[in-house]
Amino acid sequence: xxxxxxxxxxxxxxLKELAAQGAPQGTAVLAREQTGGRGRLGRxxxxxxxxxxxxxxxxxxxxxxxxxxxxxxxxxxxxxxxxEAACGVTAGIKWTNDxxxxxRKLGGxxxxxxxxxxxxxxxxVGIGINCTQSPEDFPPQLxxxxxxxxxxxxxxxxxxxxxxxxxxxxxxxxxxLNRRAETLARYRSRCVTLGREISLVRGDAVxxxxxxxxxxxxxxxxxxxxGTLETVQSGEVSVRGMxxxx
Ligand code: BTN
Numbered sequence: 001x002x003x004x005x006x007x008x009x010x011x012x013x014x015l016k017e018l019a020a021q022g023a024p025q026g027t028a029v030l031a032r033e034q035t036g037g038r039g040r041l042g043r044x045x046x047x048x049x050x051x052x053x054x055x056x057x058x059x060x061x062x063x064x065x066x067x068x069x070x071x072x073x074x075x076x077x078x079x080x081x082x083x084e085a086a087c088g089v090t091a092g093i094k095w096t097n098d099x100x101x102x103x104r105k106l107g108g109x110x111x112x113x114x115x116x117x118x119x120x121x122x123x124x125v126g127i128g129i130n131c132t133q134s135p136e137d138f139p140p141q142l143x144x145x146x147x148x149x150x151x152x153x154x155x156x157x158x159x160x161x162x163x164x165x166x167x168x169x170x171x172x173x174x175x176x177l178n179r180r181a182e183t184l185a186r187y188r189s190r191c192v193t194l195g196r197e198i199s200l201v202r203g204d205a206v207x208x209x210x211x212x213x214x215x216x217x218x219x220x221x222x223x224x225x226x227g228t229l230e231t232v233q234s235g236e237v238s239v240r241g242m243x244x245x246x
Pocket of ligand 1: 010011013034036037038039043055110129
């Protein structure tokens, strides 16, 4: 079932309510506009009417949470497939959940989980992708780092043109999750963070290092400035390039 709205506070919030009421896997919610679009780590996601695709998709995994650590990575792979199919753009992925093109953020992914007796009873995968914006359409604070499919493709690419390919790609998400090694290999090949000098931001604490790799659960392996190694999970840190967004 696909629910389509003119406006919602957040498609993720709405789909979480449907999930609590027992909606099945594959339920999707789309809105032309979000008034309270949410991103990772409590950030907002700018979601003006008709300019981007704002979509949430429901999984019913019924498995322990450890088996879903690669969910956001698999969703990112699905999103890049859909972008390629819709407009021919080869999007990159900034670890862990940003879709990028030429150093600009095209969109992002917010996954949220619900539990019953220690198992994941639902997972909402929310994807927001900028489609039609020109640079001047973005608010000043986003203008230097945001991009859109229309800018990347060099031809108008609407949310409507992306919706079908993205829904189709998400139908393949359970398969991507099952083929973990293959999916993570595809994720790594698109990941623009690897090999870069990065800042890791945890609240007020900032450390620096080099992004070495992504393990088979989607965690980022980093060599700190003092030479020691650490593995960071997506829930705990924000990654920034040393000299800009990537
Ligand atoms: C991020 O950039 O950190 C993730 C952004 C995710 C935005 C999408 S838009 C559809 C869904 N509904 C939301 O409120 N958020 C996600």
